[in-house]
Amino acid sequence: MTKVIIIEDEKPAARRLQRMLSNNDIDVQTMLHSVAEAVDWFNNNPHPDLMFLDIQLSDGLSFEIFDHVKTESAIIFTTAYDEYALKAFKLNSIDYLLKPIDEDELEEAIRKFENTRQQAGKINLEDLKSLLREPGKEKNYKTRFTAQVGQHLKLVEVSDIACFFSENKATYIHCFSGRNYPIDIPLEQLENELNPEKFYRINRKCVLNINAIKDIVSYTNSRLEIKLENFNEFQLIVSRERVKDFKTWLNQ
Template sequence: MNVLIVEDEELSAERLRNLILGIDPSMMILGIIPSVFETIAYLENQSNIQPDLIFLDIHLEDDNGFKIIERLNLMIPIIFTTAFDAYMQKAFKTHSIDYLLKPINPLELQASLLKFKKLTAISTNRDGMVTTDTLPATMLSEKYKDRFLCTAGSRIFTFKTTDIAYFTIEERATFLRLFDGRHFAVEYSLEKLCQLLDPQEFFRINRTLLISVSSIREIHSISAGKLKIELNPTQSQEAYVSADRISEFKNWLGR
Protein backbone atom coordinates (compact mmCIF):
# COMPACT_ATOMS: atom_id res chain seq x y z
CA MET A 1 0.00 0.00 0.00
CA ASN A 2 1.34 3.41 -0.99
CA VAL A 3 1.12 6.17 1.61
CA LEU A 4 1.78 9.90 1.25
CA ILE A 5 2.44 12.07 4.32
CA VAL A 6 1.58 15.76 4.01
CA GLU A 7 3.11 17.46 7.04
CA ASP A 8 5.26 20.58 7.45
CA GLU A 9 6.70 19.79 10.89
CA GLU A 10 9.76 17.64 10.30
CA LEU A 11 9.77 15.91 13.68
CA SER A 12 6.03 15.18 13.53
CA ALA A 13 6.37 13.81 10.00
CA GLU A 14 9.27 11.54 10.92
CA ARG A 15 7.51 10.29 14.03
CA LEU A 16 4.37 9.51 12.00
CA ARG A 17 6.46 7.71 9.38
CA ASN A 18 8.08 5.55 12.06
CA LEU A 19 4.73 4.80 13.70
CA ILE A 20 3.17 3.73 10.40
CA LEU A 21 6.05 1.43 9.51
CA GLY A 22 6.11 0.07 13.05
CA ILE A 23 2.47 -0.94 12.67
CA ASP A 24 2.81 -2.26 9.12
CA PRO A 25 6.34 -2.50 7.64
CA SER A 26 4.89 -3.46 4.26
CA MET A 27 3.57 0.05 3.71
CA MET A 28 5.45 2.13 1.17
CA ILE A 29 5.95 5.75 2.24
CA LEU A 30 6.02 7.64 -1.05
CA GLY A 31 7.28 10.80 0.54
CA ILE A 32 6.79 13.59 3.06
CA ILE A 33 5.51 16.84 1.54
CA PRO A 34 5.34 20.07 3.59
CA SER A 35 3.07 22.31 1.53
CA VAL A 36 -0.23 22.57 -0.33
CA PHE A 37 1.51 23.70 -3.54
CA GLU A 38 3.93 20.77 -3.64
CA THR A 39 1.23 18.25 -2.79
CA ILE A 40 -1.01 19.45 -5.60
CA ALA A 41 1.94 19.33 -8.00
CA TYR A 42 2.79 15.77 -6.94
CA LEU A 43 -0.77 14.48 -7.26
CA GLU A 44 -1.36 16.20 -10.61
CA ASN A 45 1.74 14.56 -12.08
CA GLN A 46 0.47 11.19 -13.30
CA SER A 47 4.03 9.93 -13.73
CA ASN A 48 4.31 9.89 -9.93
CA ILE A 49 3.14 6.84 -7.99
CA GLN A 50 -0.28 7.77 -6.67
CA PRO A 51 -1.05 7.07 -2.98
CA ASP A 52 -3.72 4.70 -1.74
CA LEU A 53 -3.91 6.73 1.47
CA ILE A 54 -2.91 10.25 2.50
CA PHE A 55 -2.03 11.43 6.00
CA LEU A 56 -2.90 15.12 5.88
CA ASP A 57 -2.09 17.88 8.35
CA ILE A 58 -4.46 20.84 8.11
CA HIS A 59 -2.18 23.78 8.88
CA LEU A 60 0.65 23.58 6.35
CA GLU A 61 3.48 25.99 5.68
CA ASP A 62 1.74 27.78 2.79
CA ASP A 63 -2.01 27.22 3.21
CA ASN A 64 -4.85 25.15 4.64
CA GLY A 65 -4.72 21.44 3.78
CA PHE A 66 -8.38 21.45 2.73
CA LYS A 67 -7.28 23.48 -0.31
CA ILE A 68 -5.70 20.30 -1.73
CA ILE A 69 -9.02 18.49 -1.54
CA GLU A 70 -10.94 21.41 -3.04
CA ARG A 71 -8.46 22.08 -5.87
CA LEU A 72 -8.23 18.44 -7.02
CA ASN A 73 -11.71 17.28 -5.99
CA LEU A 74 -9.66 14.66 -4.19
CA MET A 75 -11.19 11.19 -3.76
CA ILE A 76 -8.16 9.47 -2.24
CA PRO A 77 -8.88 8.30 1.35
CA ILE A 78 -7.47 10.65 4.00
CA ILE A 79 -6.51 10.35 7.64
CA PHE A 80 -6.26 13.86 9.08
CA THR A 81 -3.45 14.50 11.58
CA THR A 82 -3.65 17.84 13.34
CA ALA A 83 -3.21 19.60 16.66
CA PHE A 84 -6.65 21.22 16.35
CA ASP A 85 -10.11 19.71 16.74
CA ALA A 86 -11.98 22.70 15.26
CA TYR A 87 -12.01 21.17 11.77
CA MET A 88 -13.42 17.78 12.72
CA GLN A 89 -16.90 18.34 11.32
CA LYS A 90 -15.51 19.70 8.05
CA ALA A 91 -13.17 16.73 7.78
CA PHE A 92 -16.07 14.29 8.01
CA LYS A 93 -17.59 15.92 4.93
CA THR A 94 -14.56 14.86 2.89
CA HIS A 95 -13.33 11.43 1.83
CA SER A 96 -11.91 10.92 5.32
CA ILE A 97 -11.12 7.76 7.23
CA ASP A 98 -10.30 9.33 10.59
CA TYR A 99 -9.23 12.48 12.41
CA LEU A 100 -6.25 12.04 14.73
CA LEU A 101 -5.10 14.71 17.16
CA LYS A 102 -1.42 15.32 17.78
CA PRO A 103 0.56 13.93 19.41
CA ILE A 104 -0.58 10.84 17.54
CA ASN A 105 -1.52 7.96 19.81
CA PRO A 106 -0.05 4.73 18.33
CA LEU A 107 -3.12 2.70 19.29
CA GLU A 108 -5.45 5.21 17.65
CA LEU A 109 -3.27 5.21 14.55
CA GLN A 110 -3.38 1.42 14.42
CA ALA A 111 -7.19 1.52 14.74
CA SER A 112 -7.37 4.06 11.88
CA LEU A 113 -5.28 1.86 9.60
CA LEU A 114 -7.41 -1.17 10.40
CA LYS A 115 -10.48 0.92 9.65
CA PHE A 116 -9.00 1.92 6.30
CA LYS A 117 -8.20 -1.66 5.38
CA LYS A 118 -11.67 -2.79 6.29
CA LEU A 119 -13.42 -0.01 4.40
CA THR A 120 -11.34 -0.37 1.27
CA ALA A 121 -11.26 -4.18 1.31
CA ILE A 122 -7.53 -4.30 0.61
CA SER A 123 -6.46 -7.38 -1.26
CA THR A 124 -3.29 -8.61 -2.93
CA ASN A 125 -3.32 -9.80 -6.51
CA ARG A 126 -1.10 -12.45 -8.09
CA ASP A 127 1.68 -9.96 -8.74
CA GLY A 128 1.78 -8.94 -5.11
CA MET A 129 0.36 -5.53 -5.94
CA VAL A 130 -2.03 -3.96 -3.44
CA THR A 131 -5.40 -2.97 -4.87
CA THR A 132 -8.35 -1.22 -3.25
CA ASP A 133 -12.05 -1.23 -3.95
CA THR A 134 -13.78 2.12 -4.24
CA LEU A 135 -14.69 3.77 -0.97
CA PRO A 136 -18.27 4.76 -0.28
CA ALA A 137 -19.03 8.29 -1.47
CA THR A 138 -19.09 9.45 2.16
CA MET A 139 -17.84 8.14 5.45
CA LEU A 140 -21.07 9.20 7.10
CA SER A 141 -22.64 5.87 6.25
CA GLU A 142 -20.05 3.94 8.28
CA LYS A 143 -20.89 2.29 11.58
CA TYR A 144 -20.61 4.68 14.50
CA LYS A 145 -20.81 3.79 18.17
CA ASP A 146 -24.40 2.88 19.08
CA ARG A 147 -24.01 1.79 22.72
CA PHE A 148 -22.08 2.91 25.79
CA LEU A 149 -21.17 0.83 28.82
CA CYS A 150 -21.16 2.67 32.16
CA THR A 151 -20.64 1.66 35.77
CA ALA A 152 -21.99 3.04 39.02
CA GLY A 153 -20.55 1.31 42.06
CA SER A 154 -20.99 -2.42 41.49
CA ARG A 155 -23.69 -1.93 38.87
CA ILE A 156 -23.10 -1.99 35.12
CA PHE A 157 -25.38 -0.22 32.66
CA THR A 158 -25.59 -0.08 28.88
CA PHE A 159 -27.26 2.76 27.00
CA LYS A 160 -28.12 3.30 23.37
CA THR A 161 -26.54 6.37 21.81
CA THR A 162 -30.04 7.56 20.87
CA ASP A 163 -30.83 7.78 24.62
CA ILE A 164 -27.98 10.27 25.19
CA ALA A 165 -28.76 13.99 25.14
CA TYR A 166 -25.22 15.31 25.49
CA PHE A 167 -21.71 14.80 26.88
CA THR A 168 -20.04 17.25 29.25
CA ILE A 169 -16.69 17.86 30.91
CA GLU A 170 -17.05 18.32 34.66
CA GLU A 171 -14.06 18.54 37.00
CA ARG A 172 -11.74 17.09 34.32
CA ALA A 173 -13.99 14.04 33.78
CA THR A 174 -16.37 13.25 30.91
CA PHE A 175 -20.03 12.50 31.63
CA LEU A 176 -22.96 11.52 29.45
CA ARG A 177 -26.44 12.76 30.31
CA LEU A 178 -29.49 10.79 29.26
CA PHE A 179 -32.77 12.32 28.18
CA ASP A 180 -34.29 11.01 31.43
CA GLY A 181 -31.84 13.20 33.39
CA ARG A 182 -29.46 10.54 34.69
CA HIS A 183 -25.74 11.02 34.14
CA PHE A 184 -22.76 8.66 34.16
CA ALA A 185 -19.01 8.98 33.76
CA VAL A 186 -17.48 7.65 30.52
CA GLU A 187 -13.85 6.83 29.75
CA TYR A 188 -13.57 8.96 26.62
CA SER A 189 -12.43 12.51 25.97
CA LEU A 190 -14.72 14.79 23.97
CA GLU A 191 -12.13 14.67 21.17
CA LYS A 192 -12.42 10.90 20.97
CA LEU A 193 -16.21 11.00 21.20
CA CYS A 194 -16.27 13.27 18.16
CA GLN A 195 -14.64 10.43 16.24
CA LEU A 196 -16.88 7.70 17.65
CA LEU A 197 -20.25 9.44 17.19
CA ASP A 198 -22.19 10.16 14.02
CA PRO A 199 -21.38 13.80 13.12
CA GLN A 200 -24.87 14.20 11.69
CA GLU A 201 -26.31 13.60 15.16
CA PHE A 202 -23.71 15.11 17.53
CA PHE A 203 -21.85 18.43 17.50
CA ARG A 204 -19.30 19.90 19.90
CA ILE A 205 -20.56 23.43 20.53
CA ASN A 206 -17.73 24.46 22.86
CA ARG A 207 -14.76 23.17 24.83
CA THR A 208 -16.87 21.29 27.40
CA LEU A 209 -20.12 20.30 25.65
CA LEU A 210 -20.95 17.82 22.88
CA ILE A 211 -24.69 17.78 22.14
CA SER A 212 -27.13 15.68 20.13
CA VAL A 213 -29.44 17.47 17.72
CA SER A 214 -32.41 15.95 19.59
CA SER A 215 -31.35 17.65 22.84
CA ILE A 216 -31.84 21.17 21.45
CA ARG A 217 -34.98 22.77 22.88
CA GLU A 218 -34.44 26.36 21.75
CA ILE A 219 -31.71 28.53 20.24
CA HIS A 220 -31.38 32.21 21.09
CA SER A 221 -29.28 34.76 19.22
CA ILE A 222 -27.96 36.86 22.10
CA SER A 223 -25.89 39.19 19.95
CA ALA A 224 -23.91 39.16 16.74
CA GLY A 225 -21.62 36.18 17.03
CA LYS A 226 -23.19 34.68 20.15
CA LEU A 227 -25.72 31.83 20.39
CA LYS A 228 -27.31 30.44 23.55
CA ILE A 229 -28.72 26.90 23.53
CA GLU A 230 -31.48 25.63 25.80
CA LEU A 231 -31.06 21.89 26.22
CA ASN A 232 -33.31 19.01 27.18
CA PRO A 233 -32.66 18.01 29.89
CA THR A 234 -31.64 21.40 31.28
CA GLN A 235 -27.95 21.78 32.06
CA SER A 236 -26.77 23.34 35.31
CA GLN A 237 -24.72 25.93 33.42
CA GLU A 238 -25.87 27.96 30.43
CA ALA A 239 -24.74 26.54 27.09
CA TYR A 240 -23.24 28.79 24.45
CA VAL A 241 -21.83 28.01 21.02
CA SER A 242 -18.20 29.09 20.73
CA ALA A 243 -17.83 32.05 18.40
CA ASP A 244 -15.48 30.18 16.06
CA ARG A 245 -18.02 27.33 15.70
CA ILE A 246 -21.20 29.27 15.02
CA SER A 247 -21.02 29.09 11.22
CA GLU A 248 -20.25 25.36 11.29
CA PHE A 249 -23.01 24.83 13.88
CA LYS A 250 -25.58 26.51 11.63
CA ASN A 251 -24.48 24.39 8.69
CA TRP A 252 -24.84 21.29 10.88
CA LEU A 253 -28.36 22.27 11.90
CA GLY A 254 -29.37 22.85 8.28
CA ARG A 255 -28.19 19.52 6.86
Protein backbone atom coordinates in the same frame (compact mmCIF):
# COMPACT_ATOMS: atom_id res chain seq x y z
CA MET B 1 8.33 34.34 -5.80
CA THR B 2 5.59 31.90 -4.85
CA LYS B 3 2.15 33.05 -6.02
CA VAL B 4 -0.46 32.47 -3.32
CA ILE B 5 -4.21 33.08 -3.10
CA ILE B 6 -6.75 32.61 -0.31
CA ILE B 7 -10.29 31.35 -0.93
CA GLU B 8 -12.29 31.91 2.27
CA ASP B 9 -15.80 33.30 2.68
CA GLU B 10 -15.24 34.68 6.19
CA LYS B 11 -13.37 37.92 5.47
CA PRO B 12 -11.95 38.36 8.99
CA ALA B 13 -10.55 34.80 8.81
CA ALA B 14 -9.09 35.53 5.36
CA ARG B 15 -7.43 38.72 6.60
CA ARG B 16 -6.03 36.91 9.64
CA LEU B 17 -4.53 34.20 7.42
CA GLN B 18 -3.10 36.89 5.12
CA ARG B 19 -1.36 38.52 8.11
CA MET B 20 0.00 35.16 9.24
CA LEU B 21 1.37 34.46 5.77
CA SER B 22 2.91 37.93 5.65
CA ASN B 23 4.74 37.09 8.87
CA ASN B 24 6.23 34.15 6.93
CA ASP B 25 7.35 36.48 4.11
CA ILE B 26 4.60 35.28 1.76
CA ASP B 27 2.58 37.84 -0.19
CA VAL B 28 -1.01 36.93 -1.01
CA GLN B 29 -1.95 37.72 -4.60
CA THR B 30 -5.68 37.97 -3.95
CA MET B 31 -8.46 36.86 -1.60
CA LEU B 32 -11.65 35.29 -3.00
CA HIS B 33 -14.83 34.62 -1.07
CA SER B 34 -17.15 32.35 -3.06
CA VAL B 35 -17.23 29.55 -5.63
CA ALA B 36 -18.52 31.91 -8.33
CA GLU B 37 -15.89 34.55 -7.60
CA ALA B 38 -13.12 31.96 -7.64
CA VAL B 39 -14.25 30.41 -10.95
CA ASP B 40 -14.34 33.86 -12.58
CA TRP B 41 -10.89 34.72 -11.21
CA PHE B 42 -9.31 31.44 -12.38
CA ASN B 43 -10.74 31.93 -15.87
CA ASN B 44 -9.16 35.36 -16.16
CA ASN B 45 -5.84 35.14 -14.32
CA PRO B 46 -2.69 33.00 -14.26
CA HIS B 47 -3.12 30.25 -11.70
CA PRO B 48 -1.16 30.48 -8.43
CA ASP B 49 1.47 28.08 -7.15
CA LEU B 50 -0.47 27.55 -3.92
CA MET B 51 -4.00 28.22 -2.66
CA PHE B 52 -5.39 28.17 0.85
CA LEU B 53 -8.88 26.79 0.40
CA ASP B 54 -11.80 26.79 2.84
CA ILE B 55 -14.10 23.80 2.26
CA GLN B 56 -17.50 25.37 2.95
CA LEU B 57 -18.04 28.64 1.06
CA SER B 58 -21.13 30.83 1.10
CA ASP B 59 -22.43 29.42 -2.20
CA GLY B 60 -21.35 25.77 -1.92
CA LEU B 61 -18.43 23.40 -1.35
CA SER B 62 -15.16 24.76 -2.66
CA PHE B 63 -14.63 21.52 -4.61
CA GLU B 64 -17.26 22.82 -7.03
CA ILE B 65 -14.68 25.32 -8.29
CA PHE B 66 -12.84 22.46 -9.93
CA ASP B 67 -15.94 21.28 -11.76
CA HIS B 68 -15.42 24.40 -13.89
CA VAL B 69 -11.67 25.01 -13.66
CA LYS B 70 -8.67 22.75 -14.27
CA THR B 71 -5.64 23.73 -12.23
CA GLU B 72 -2.30 22.34 -11.17
CA SER B 73 -2.10 24.65 -8.17
CA ALA B 74 -1.17 23.05 -4.86
CA ILE B 75 -3.84 23.18 -2.17
CA ILE B 76 -3.70 23.56 1.60
CA PHE B 77 -7.19 23.18 3.03
CA THR B 78 -8.45 25.27 5.92
CA THR B 79 -11.22 23.30 7.54
CA ALA B 80 -13.41 22.72 10.57
CA TYR B 81 -14.42 19.20 9.44
CA ASP B 82 -13.96 16.20 11.71
CA GLU B 83 -11.25 13.54 11.57
CA TYR B 84 -12.95 11.36 8.94
CA ALA B 85 -12.30 14.11 6.41
CA LEU B 86 -8.83 14.94 7.66
CA LYS B 87 -7.72 11.33 7.14
CA ALA B 88 -8.82 11.61 3.52
CA PHE B 89 -6.68 14.71 3.04
CA LYS B 90 -3.63 12.83 4.32
CA LEU B 91 -4.27 9.89 2.01
CA ASN B 92 -4.38 12.25 -0.96
CA SER B 93 -1.11 14.02 -0.05
CA ILE B 94 -3.02 17.20 0.79
CA ASP B 95 -2.10 19.24 3.80
CA TYR B 96 -4.76 20.89 5.94
CA LEU B 97 -5.07 23.46 8.72
CA LEU B 98 -7.77 22.95 11.32
CA LYS B 99 -9.53 26.18 12.27
CA PRO B 100 -8.70 28.29 14.17
CA ILE B 101 -5.34 28.19 12.38
CA ASP B 102 -2.26 27.83 14.55
CA GLU B 103 0.91 29.76 13.63
CA ASP B 104 3.26 26.79 14.04
CA GLU B 105 0.99 24.49 12.00
CA LEU B 106 0.86 27.11 9.23
CA GLU B 107 4.64 27.26 9.11
CA GLU B 108 4.83 23.45 8.96
CA ALA B 109 2.29 23.35 6.11
CA ILE B 110 4.30 25.92 4.15
CA ARG B 111 7.47 23.86 4.65
CA LYS B 112 5.67 20.76 3.43
CA PHE B 113 4.51 22.61 0.33
CA GLU B 114 8.00 23.84 -0.43
CA ASN B 115 9.48 20.36 0.04
CA THR B 116 6.87 18.50 -2.00
CA ARG B 117 5.69 21.09 -4.50
CA GLN B 118 5.26 18.57 -7.30
CA GLN B 119 3.06 16.22 -5.27
CA ALA B 120 0.99 18.81 -3.44
CA GLY B 121 -1.35 19.37 -6.38
CA LYS B 122 -2.14 15.68 -6.98
CA ILE B 123 -5.57 15.21 -5.44
CA ASN B 124 -8.60 13.01 -5.96
CA LEU B 125 -11.38 15.59 -5.76
CA GLU B 126 -14.21 13.18 -6.56
CA ASP B 127 -13.32 10.88 -3.66
CA LEU B 128 -13.09 13.82 -1.29
CA LYS B 129 -16.38 15.33 -2.44
CA SER B 130 -18.11 12.00 -1.94
CA LEU B 131 -16.66 11.56 1.53
CA LEU B 132 -17.58 15.06 2.68
CA ARG B 133 -21.12 14.90 1.31
CA GLU B 134 -21.82 11.47 2.78
CA PRO B 135 -20.35 11.47 6.29
CA GLY B 136 -20.99 8.43 8.39
CA LYS B 137 -20.76 5.91 5.52
CA GLU B 138 -17.04 5.33 5.95
CA LYS B 139 -17.13 4.37 9.60
CA ASN B 140 -19.16 2.42 12.14
CA TYR B 141 -20.06 4.65 15.07
CA LYS B 142 -20.79 3.63 18.66
CA THR B 143 -24.37 2.63 19.42
CA ARG B 144 -24.07 2.33 23.22
CA PHE B 145 -21.84 3.25 26.15
CA THR B 146 -21.12 1.60 29.50
CA ALA B 147 -21.44 3.74 32.63
CA GLN B 148 -20.47 2.88 36.19
CA VAL B 149 -23.37 3.21 38.66
CA GLY B 150 -22.16 2.25 42.11
CA GLN B 151 -21.10 -1.39 41.88
CA HIS B 152 -23.06 -1.90 38.67
CA LEU B 153 -22.48 -1.30 34.97
CA LYS B 154 -25.27 0.36 33.05
CA LEU B 155 -25.67 0.17 29.28
CA VAL B 156 -26.81 3.47 27.77
CA GLU B 157 -28.00 3.51 24.16
CA VAL B 158 -26.78 6.43 22.05
CA SER B 159 -30.38 7.17 21.07
CA ASP B 160 -31.09 7.93 24.79
CA ILE B 161 -28.24 10.45 25.09
CA ALA B 162 -28.99 14.18 24.82
CA CYS B 163 -25.39 15.29 25.24
CA PHE B 164 -21.97 14.52 26.66
CA PHE B 165 -20.31 17.10 28.89
CA SER B 166 -17.13 17.53 30.89
CA GLU B 167 -16.88 19.07 34.35
CA ASN B 168 -14.12 18.99 36.95
CA LYS B 169 -11.96 16.90 34.59
CA ALA B 170 -14.63 14.18 34.30
CA THR B 171 -16.91 13.24 31.38
CA TYR B 172 -20.63 12.60 31.76
CA ILE B 173 -23.50 11.27 29.69
CA HIS B 174 -26.67 13.35 30.02
CA CYS B 175 -29.77 11.37 29.06
CA PHE B 176 -33.10 12.66 27.76
CA SER B 177 -34.54 11.44 31.08
CA GLY B 178 -32.42 14.01 32.91
CA ARG B 179 -30.04 11.47 34.49
CA ASN B 180 -26.26 11.93 34.33
CA TYR B 181 -23.77 9.04 34.21
CA PRO B 182 -19.95 9.27 34.38
CA ILE B 183 -17.89 7.57 31.66
CA ASP B 184 -14.14 7.10 31.21
CA ILE B 185 -13.90 8.63 27.73
CA PRO B 186 -12.67 12.21 27.08
CA LEU B 187 -14.67 14.43 24.74
CA GLU B 188 -11.80 14.45 22.22
CA GLN B 189 -12.13 10.69 21.80
CA LEU B 190 -15.94 10.84 21.77
CA GLU B 191 -15.88 13.16 18.77
CA ASN B 192 -14.34 10.35 16.72
CA GLU B 193 -16.73 7.67 17.99
CA LEU B 194 -20.04 9.48 17.41
CA ASN B 195 -21.90 9.93 14.13
CA PRO B 196 -21.15 13.54 13.05
CA GLU B 197 -24.59 13.78 11.43
CA LYS B 198 -26.18 13.51 14.89
CA PHE B 199 -23.57 14.83 17.33
CA TYR B 200 -21.62 18.10 17.32
CA ARG B 201 -19.08 19.54 19.74
CA ILE B 202 -20.29 23.09 20.39
CA ASN B 203 -17.36 24.03 22.67
CA ARG B 204 -14.61 22.46 24.76
CA LYS B 205 -17.13 21.22 27.36
CA CYS B 206 -20.05 19.74 25.42
CA VAL B 207 -20.98 17.43 22.52
CA LEU B 208 -24.72 17.50 21.86
CA ASN B 209 -27.31 15.42 20.03
CA ILE B 210 -29.21 17.33 17.35
CA ASN B 211 -32.43 15.65 18.47
CA ALA B 212 -32.05 17.11 21.96
CA ILE B 213 -32.09 20.77 20.89
CA LYS B 214 -35.14 22.53 22.32
CA ASP B 215 -34.26 26.09 21.32
CA ILE B 216 -31.40 28.17 19.87
CA VAL B 217 -31.02 31.76 21.06
CA SER B 218 -28.68 34.54 19.94
CA TYR B 219 -26.03 35.27 22.57
CA THR B 220 -23.37 37.94 23.09
CA ASN B 221 -20.35 38.31 20.76
CA SER B 222 -22.07 36.56 17.81
CA ARG B 223 -22.43 33.32 19.76
CA LEU B 224 -25.45 31.05 20.21
CA GLU B 225 -27.03 29.57 23.32
CA ILE B 226 -28.55 26.08 23.10
CA LYS B 227 -31.49 25.02 25.26
CA LEU B 228 -31.93 21.32 26.10
CA GLU B 229 -34.67 19.59 28.08
CA ASN B 230 -33.70 18.85 31.70
CA PHE B 231 -30.15 20.20 31.40
CA ASN B 232 -29.21 22.66 34.16
CA GLU B 233 -25.49 22.00 34.70
CA PHE B 234 -24.32 25.17 32.93
CA GLN B 235 -25.15 27.35 29.92
CA LEU B 236 -24.57 25.64 26.57
CA ILE B 237 -22.89 28.27 24.40
CA VAL B 238 -21.65 27.62 20.85
CA SER B 239 -18.19 29.18 20.74
CA ARG B 240 -17.86 31.99 18.21
CA GLU B 241 -15.38 30.20 15.95
CA ARG B 242 -17.78 27.23 15.70
CA VAL B 243 -21.02 29.14 14.96
CA LYS B 244 -20.75 29.00 11.17
CA ASP B 245 -19.89 25.30 11.09
CA PHE B 246 -22.64 24.60 13.65
CA LYS B 247 -25.22 26.24 11.36
CA THR B 248 -23.94 24.18 8.44
CA TRP B 249 -24.26 21.03 10.57
CA LEU B 250 -27.86 21.92 11.46
CA ASN B 251 -28.77 22.16 7.77
CA GLN B 252 -26.95 19.16 6.35
